[in-house]
Amino acid sequence: MELIEGTVSMLGNADFWVAVLRIGTPLIFGTLGVLLCERAGVLNLGIEGIMVAGALTGWLAVYLGAGLWTGVLVAALTGAAFGLLHALLTVPLALSQHVAGLGITLFATSVSYYAYRVSFPNVSAPPTIQPFAEMAWLPIPVLAKQTPMTLLALVAVGVVAWILYRTPVGLAVRAVGENPAAAEGQGLDVNAIRTGAIVCGSALMGVGGAFLTLSAFNAFFFNMVNGRGWICVALVVFASWRPGKALAGALLFAFFDAMQLRLSQVSGQGIPYQVYLMLPYVLSILALVLVARRATYPQALMKPYRKGER
Amino acid sequence: MRLESRGEISRVMLVAAPFAAVAFTLVAAALFVAWAGAPVGRTYALIFEGGFGSRFAWSETLTRATPLILTGLSAAVAFRAHFYNIGAEGQLYGGALAAVAVGGLAGPPALLFPGMIAAAMVAGALLLIVPAILRARLGVDEVVTTLLLNFIVLLFVSMMLDGPMKDPTAMGWPQSVSLPDELLLSKLVERTRVHTGLLSAAGLAVALWALLKYTTFGFEVRAVGANARGAAFVGVPVTRTTILVAALSGALAGLAGAIEVAGRTSYVTLDMSPGYGYSGIVIAMLAGLNPLGVVAAAIFVAGVLVGSDSMSRGVAVPTYIAEVIVSISLLSMLVATAFARYRLRWN
Numbered sequence: 001m002e003l004i005e006g007t008v009s010m011l012g013n014a015d016f017w018v019a020v021l022r023i024g025t026p027l028i029f030g031t032l033g034v035l036l037c038e039r040a041g042v043l044n045l046g047i048e049g050i051m052v053a054g055a056l057t058g059w060l061a062v063y064l065g066a067g068l069w070t071g072v073l074v075a076a077l078t079g080a081a082f083g084l085l086h087a088l089l090t091v092p093l094a095l096s097q098h099v100a101g102l103g104i105t106l107f108a109t110s111v112s113y114y115a116y117r118v119s120f121p122n123v124s125a126p127p128t129i130q131p132f133a134e135m136a137w138l139p140i141p142v143l144a145k146q147t148p149m150t151l152l153a154l155v156a157v158g159v160v161a162w163i164l165y166r167t168p169v170g171l172a173v174r175a176v177g178e179n180p181a182a183a184e185g186q187g188l189d190v191n192a193i194r195t196g197a198i199v200c201g202s203a204l205m206g207v208g209g210a211f212l213t214l215s216a217f218n219a220f221f222f223n224m225v226n227g228r229g230w231i232c233v234a235l236v237v238f239a240s241w242r243p244g245k246a247l248a249g250a251l252l253f254a255f256f257d258a259m260q261l262r263l264s265q266v267s268g269q270g271i272p273y274q275v276y277l278m279l280p281y282v283l284s285i286l287a288l289v290l291v292a293r294r295a296t297y298p299q300a301l302m303k304p305y306r307k308g309e310r
Numbered sequence: 311m312r313l314e315s316r317g318e319i320s321r322v323m324l325v326a327a328p329f330a331a332v333a334f335t336l337v338a339a340a341l342f343v344a345w346a347g348a349p350v351g352r353t354y355a356l357i358f359e360g361g362f363g364s365r366f367a368w369s370e371t372l373t374r375a376t377p378l379i380l381t382g383l384s385a386a387v388a389f390r391a392h393f394y395n396i397g398a399e400g401q402l403y404g405g406a407l408a409a410v411a412v413g414g415l416a417g418p419p420a421l422l423f424p425g426m427i428a429a430a431m432v433a434g435a436l437l438l439i440v441p442a443i444l445r446a447r448l449g450v451d452e453v454v455t456t457l458l459l460n461f462i463v464l465l466f467v468s469m470m471l472d473g474p475m476k477d478p479t480a481m482g483w484p485q486s487v488s489l490p491d492e493l494l495l496s497k498l499v500e501r502t503r504v505h506t507g508l509l510s511a512a513g514l515a516v517a518l519w520a521l522l523k524y525t526t527f528g529f530e531v532r533a534v535g536a537n538a539r540g541a542a543f544v545g546v547p548v549t550r551t552t553i554l555v556a557a558l559s560g561a562l563a564g565l566a567g568a569i570e571v572a573g574r575t576s577y578v579t580l581d582m583s584p585g586y587g588y589s590g591i592v593i594a595m596l597a598g599l600n601p602l603g604v605v606a607a608a609i610f611v612a613g614v615l616v617g618s619d620s621m622s623r624g625v626a627v628p629t630y631i632a633e634v635i636v637s638i639s640l641l642s643m644l645v646a647t648a649f650a651r652y653r654l655r656w657n
Contacts, residue, residue, distance in 0.1 A: 045453070089641070093648045098394050098453065099595050103640045106592065110633030111342075117628035118346045230457040237451060274469035281458045281465075292450040 010262045018145040019261070022216065024254030025146075026051070028153040029208030030232035031239065031246040032160050033079075036201030039164065039241055040194045041177035041300040042090050045101025047205045048229030049108030050082045054206030056112040059213035059220045060119065062129045071214055072149070072207055079206020080199045082108050087195040094304035105229070116220060126219040147215040149207075154247075156204065161243035173197050177298035180305040190305050205229070234284045238291055241298060249287075256280040314655050327646035334646075335639040342634055348625040356624045357631075361617025369502035373574065375605075375612035377402070377583070379511040380566035381590025382597065382604035383518055388559035389591075390522065390599050392535045393442065393552055397456030398563040399587025400463035401437045405430035405564025406571045406578045407467050410475065410486045413572075419492035426493060427568055434564020435557040437463065442556030446549040460587070468580055477577065486578040495573040505573035512605055514562070519601040531555055563587060592640050598647065611636055 010016050030047055037044040058075030062068055082104055089100040120127060132147035143151070164170035172193050175183040180190045208228075213220050231253060239245035260276035316323075340350045361371050381398045388395035395401075408429040413422060437459060444450040470476075471484040495505040522528035530551045533541040542548045566586060575582050593611055597603030618632035 043453075085641075089644065092654070093645065093652075095644050095648055099389075099591075100641075100644065102396070102588075102591055103595075103637060103644065106588070106633065107637035107641060110630055110637050114342060114628050114630035114634050117630055121626065121628075227457075227461055230454070234454040234458060237454060272469045272473060274465040274472070278462050278465045281461045285455055285458050285462075288450050288454060289444060289448060292444075292448045295449070 007259075007263070010259070010266075014141060014145075016258060016262065017142045019258040020251060020254045021142060021146055021150055022254075023257050024250045025150045025153045025215070026208040026211045026228055027232055027235065027250035027253060028157060028247060029204050029211065030229055031235045031250050032156055032243060033201040033204035033208065034232050034236045035239070035241055035243060035246055036160065036173070036204065037083075037198050038236060038301055039177045039298055040173045040197035041180065041298055041303065041305070042087070042194055042198055043097040043101060043233075043302050044083070044086055044104075044198060044201060044205075045098060045233065046082060046086045046104030046108065046202065047101075047232055048225060048227070049105030049112075050079050050202050050205040051209030051212075051225045051229045052112045053078050053082060053108040054209030055213045055224060056116055056209075056220050058206070058210030059129060060115075062214060063127060068132055068214055072152075072210055075206040075210030075214075076203040077206075079209075080203040082206075083199040083202025084195070086202065087198040090304065091191050091194045091198070094306060097302050097304075113222060116222075126221060128218040129214075131213075131218045132215045149211050149215045152207075153211075157243050157247045164243065174298075176305075177300055180300050180303075184305075184307065190307075194305075205232075208232075231280075231284065234288060237295060238284070238287050240291065240295055252287075253280055253284065256283050314653050316651060316653055320650075323650040324647075327650040328643065331639060331642040331646040334642045335635060338638050338642075339631065339635045342631060343627055346627045346631075348627045353621060353625050353627050353631075356621035357614065357617035359617070360620030361613030361615075366502065367613075367616065367620075369499060369504045370616045371609060371613045372508055373503040373505070374616055375608045376505070376508045376511050376573065377566040377570050377586045378589055378593055378608035378612055379508075379515060379605055380562050380569065381586050382593035382608050383511075383515055383590075383601055384559045384562035384566070385591045385594035386597065386599045386601055386604050387518060387522070387531070387562070388438075388555055389594055390535050391531045391552060391555040392538070393445075393555050393559070394453045395438055395441075395456050395556070395559050395563075396453055396591065397438060397441070397459045397463075397587070398559075398566075398590050399583065399585065400456075400460035401434035401560045401563035402567040402570070402583055402587050403467045403578075404433040404437050404463050405567030406582065407470060407475070407486070407567070408433035408564070409568035409571050410489060410578050413489040413493045414487055419490070423493055426489075426572070427565065430564045430568030431561035432564070434562070434567070435560040437564075438556040438560030439553060442553045446552055464580070467578065471578065471580065475578075484580060488577040489572060493572060494576060495569070503574060507569035507573040510569065514565075515601045515605045522601065527551070527554070563590070566590075589636075592636060595640055596643055 034044060034047055054075035057078040058071040061074040062071040086100060086104045089095045090097050132149055134145050135148060136144055138144040172188050176190045176193045184190050209225060212224055235246060235249040239249045257280045260279045264273045264276040343350045343353045361367055384398050409426045412429040413426040441452045441455040444455060445452045471486055475486045477485050477487045495507050498504040498506055498508060522531060530546045533546050534548050534551050538548050570582060571578060589611060593604055593607040596607040614635050615632045618629045622629045
């Protein structure tokens with residue numbers, strides 16, 4: 001009974017929806033990033049590490065005196081750089097996309113942690129910055145409690161959708177992800193388009209990481225990304241590789257995450273808190289199982305393309 | 311820019327590739343060491359001494375290598391069949407928890423010990439059979455499910471260590487009850503931490519190598535990995551092979567958990583594995599998915615990890631240099647083997 005009452009009052013509470021949108025923001029960036037890469041036919045498991053690297057470099061830039069938006073740009077460029085590395089390994093060198101991606105995650109994470117330790121050898125408390133402020137000037141209820149990075153994420157959904165479905169560039173990206181040989185026949189440079197999509201997608205992942213250090217928190221912590229990147233990889237499947245559904249998926253996951261936070265507070269001692277923490281992961285797997293039959297993968301996903309080879 | 315097959319792969323190139331990768335890694339990692347402001351030569355010397363320079367160093371490295379060999383084998387057999395098990399970390403914890411649960415029962419050790427090992431392997435296998443069936447029957451990508459299962463298993467272990475399996479004498483610390491002494495593995499060398507688990511890990515590497523090389527099952531694994539559709543066409547039971555591979559891979563990772571508990575910690579904690587499951591993937595790749603190579607790669611990675619810990623007490627280089635070295639060696643190894651097989655054409 002208590003649990004049901006708690007749930008009802010939670011859903012009527014604006015603060016709850018503010019939390020949903022805040023938790024969802026890094027997932028929106030990350031999911032769009034994975035989506036761009038996979039639409040061009042390349043899996044990018046580097047996301048977990050790229051988000052760590054973006055979180056660190058964006059924050060570090062601001063800590064060293066740059067503006068907040070410069071920090072976001074630095075995070076995007078960091079993501080793009082690791083994306084370029086992933087693209088080199090998987091596109092012209094045609095290495096296993098799983099393995100290269102995991103290698104990128106390991107590399108980006110370890111370099112970030114190493115860089116943090118080199119920059120701050122003996123600090124007892126993590127150094128902090130002044131993060132983005134809420135957009136109190138905005139006359140929209142829940143959005144006014146968010147930082148501009150959340151607005152950026154929502155805009156990015158529209159931009160990615162528009163590029164993918166309404167521009168020649170988007171058509172080219174989808175073409176190389178579906179049938180690279182046919183795209184080549186149309187005079188498209190498959191390798192260049194795939195590389196570009198991975199670089200742009202990875203830049204979005206870097207920005208998603210930077211949201212954690214520039215908006216959600218004000219410092220860099222080890223393990224702060226904590227699997228968010230992997231969640232994004234799952235969300236893209238759930239979203240059938242469509243930007244609009246990706247937004248919905250990210251918010252749905254954030255909804256469950258925010259709900260488990262609240263429920264574990266109202267339910268008291270009865271159920272171990274770990275059950276609530278498990279909930280979003282269990283539901284993600286269930287969601288994947290439900291959509292799997294209808295999922296329409298980009299046909300060339302995970303298939304390297306070599307000119308003249310079949 | 312495109313790749314062109316070199317046609318016949320020369321043995322010289324294949325042997326030279328790992329050396330080129332190691333040389334590149336040493337140079338690249340040196341830049342990171344220099345960035346920290348430490349003398350490069352001395353740092354490398356300290357890492358080497360700490361990992362391989364003495365009897366004690368070797369004993370610590372081999373202790374660390376034991377679970378890494380098992381998780382490396384787990385990844386190698388799964389990746390051979392192009393079944394991407396990224397969940398070895400969760401399977402390891404599942405195995406450790408099952409081992410402690412069975413080991414804590416009343417009964418003669420002669421019965422409990424095999425039961426404990428079997429329970430760990432079954433737990434690990436079950437954790438991977440579920441994603442394998444989901445992939446085979448419903449087409450759910452195993453990469454994502456195994457990744458997400460890691461988080462679920464870790465939370466489950468945390469729940470058990472807070473609740474029914476908590477050691478009441480552990481001062482509130484979340485750790486399980488210890489295994490009784492009779493169930494612990496004996497030490498291989500006096501006054502070190504190396505235990506007999508190392509022998510079983512190495513033995514399993516040889517067994518797995520033989521299994522993959524000389525049996526029908528091994529052939530089927532390779533066939534499914536090379537071309538699942540072609541394999542099905544010539545009558546290889548693809549679904550059955552995938553599920554068997556998953557069972558084998560999960561069991562090996564679960565065994566790693568049991569052996570860590572029985573050989574090193576004697577109880578389960580939430581930090582008993584600093585990512586052994588994930589490192590296993592790196593080790594398998596460094597070894598080119600060869601079970602015998604896994605042993606060498608695991609000792610290399612363990613040595614770098616152990617050596618970096620001891621190095622950081624001598625010079626001001628963060629221990630994260632170990633992961634930097636390992637990740638660069640993985641990436642450069644991948645590139646080097648690609649260049650052994652293909653040449654780059656600029657047109």
